[in-house]
Amino acid sequence: MPDFLDEAQLALQEQADALGRRLAEIDAGPDYSQQLRTEIRDLSKEAGIFSLTQPLEYGGLSGTSMDLTIARDALGRWNVGHLPGLFGPSPGLLGQASAELKDAFLDRYLAGEISGGFGFTEPSDAERHTWARYDGEDLIVNGAKSYVTGGSDADFINTLVELEEVGPAMILIESNRAGVSVNRRFSSIDGSHHASFIFTDVRVPKTHLIGKPGTGLSRAMQQVNSVRMAIAADCVGLSRFVCELIADHLKHSERDHDKGHATRIQFGHMRTQAFAARSSTYRTARLIDAGENSVNEVMASKILATETIAALVDAAIQIVGGEALVESHPLTSIFRRVRATRLAEGPTDVLHANISRGYLDLDLGRI
Numbered sequence: 274m275p276d277f278l279d280e281a282q283l284a285l286q287e288q289a290d291a292l293g294r295r296l297a298e299i300d301a302g303p304d305y306s307q308q309l310r311t312e313i314r315d316l317s318k319e320a321g322i323f324s325l326t327q328p329l330e331y332g333g334l335s336g337t338s339m340d341l342t343i344a345r346d347a348l349g350r351w352n353v354g355h356l357p358g359l360f361g362p363s364p365g366l367l368g369q370a371s372a373e374l375k376d377a378f379l380d381r382y383l384a385g386e387i388s389g390g391f392g393f394t395e396p397s398d399a400e401r402h403t404w405a406r407y408d409g410e411d412l413i414v415n416g417a418k419s420y421v422t423g424g425s426d427a428d429f430i431n432t433l434v435e436l437e438e439v440g441p442a443m444i445l446i447e448s449n450r451a452g453v454s455v456n457r458r459f460s461s462i463d464g465s466h467h468a469s470f471i472f473t474d475v476r477v478p479k480t481h482l483i484g485k486p487g488t489g490l491s492r493a494m495q496q497v498n499s500v501r502m503a504i505a506a507d508c509v510g511l512s513r514f515v516c517e518l519i520a521d522h523l524k525h526s527e528r529d530h531d532k533g534h535a536t537r538i539q540f541g542h543m544r545t546q547a548f549a550a551r552s553s554t555y556r557t558a559r560l561i562d563a564g565e566n567s568v569n570e571v572m573a574s575k576i577l578a579t580e581t582i583a584a585l586v587d588a589a590i591q592i593v594g595g596e597a598l599v600e601s602h603p604l605t606s607i608f609r610r611v612r613a614t615r616l617a618e619g620p621t622d623v624l625h626a627n628i629s630r631g632y633l634d635l636d637l638g639r640i
């Protein structure tokens with residue numbers, strides 16, 4: 274496909290494609306054994322994919338947004354992008370932390386010895402956003418976070434708080450600190466695990482602030498943007514997987530009984546939607562790598578990619594029929610997994626409202 278990729282990018286696409294093909298042969302049930310996780314990680318390391326998310330100074334490849342889009346798209350195309358261990362832990366917000374905080378956490382985090390969560394979403398009935406106040410050399414944190422992926426096993430939560438008289442700030446809070454409690458553990462439709470947290474007078478040294486206090490929201494948004502791009506790239510790959518599955522189905526079923534013109538038109542519509550979402554995601558990756566402000570484009574690509582895969586998988590199930598709803602059918606598990614993507618990292622309506630606000634109220638953004 275003419276994606277206007279340079280030689281190195283084409284080589285990466287081939288590597289990721291070969292890894293996807295290899296992983297598609299593995300029969301991974303819903304609960305991934307430790308042995309399987311290790312096997313996937315080793316194959317990904319061998320293929321040069323694992324380290325794309327890790328910084329050069331930590332022995333990684335520091336992949337660009339385009340590199341990551343290419344890799345995730347290629348893996349999604351084989352319906353394997355969700356497998357655990359494909360990508361190494363990336364520093365995320367910790368990459369912007371003080372040297373002291375990095376020394377204490379980053380090495381062990383990148384080595385996979387400790388894990389972290391992201392505390393952003395608040396309970397809908399919270400009277401006040403999670404807040405913090407200075408107390409000498411410490412901060413005292415109170416509030417709650419309702420949906421922390423991997424929160425049950427996380428050693429720390431990078432938490433967005435409202436720092437009194439300063440503004441939004443990100444703070445690293447260890448989950449074993451006095452006053453931190455988990456009030457709910459749950460799993461969601463896509464099979465991922467989460468926890469909700471309550472913070473009651475949690476005392477944290479002020480060195481646990483990530484970056485300058487007051488810049489917390491924009492720091493959190495940088496993290497959210499890179500996850501939005503990861504979701505978009507996986508969804509455009511999955512859209513190709515679904516299109517290929519339906520093409521195969523139509524080629525075989527049309528011989529037996531003519532499904533007719535209507536299904537062909539529907540298939541053409543699916544391919545067109547997949548093309549639009551993919552084109553947008555690649556264009557946005559290029560903008561990010563060029564250092565352009567891409568916040569609106571990231572939102573638009575995340576919307577297009579997630580809404581497209583949702584529409585495609587639904588239409589594909591309808592075309593294939595009841596067999597597509599058998600538990601072992603790939604469309605069933607894709608249907609489950611992609612449902613969450615239209616809410617996670619910002620619901621579609623909220624992102625649409627933000628794009629409008631940027632253009633109408635703030636005079637920002639190109640789209």
Ligand SMILES: Cc1cc2nc3c(=O)[nH]c(=O)nc-3n(C[C@H](O)[C@H](O)[C@H](O)COP(=O)(O)OP(=O)(O)OC[C@H]3O[C@@H](n4cnc5c(N)ncnc54)[C@H](O)[C@@H]3O)c2cc1C
Nearest residue numbers: 391392393394420421422613616617618619620622623626
């Ligand atoms: C699989 C998964 C993983 C997640 N992981 C994390 C995580 O690690 N950390 C974290 O902090 N959060 C996480 N979340 C939470 C996620 O970010 C929220 O679910 C999401 O932001 C929506 O917030 P909400 O659930 O409170 O719903 P609400 O914000 O209440 O939205 C509900 C509905 O109201 C509409 N709505 C709300 N506000 C507006 C508006 N201003 N304009 C128009 N419509 C609006 C929305 O479109 C939506 O239909 C995760 C969610 C999922 C599904």
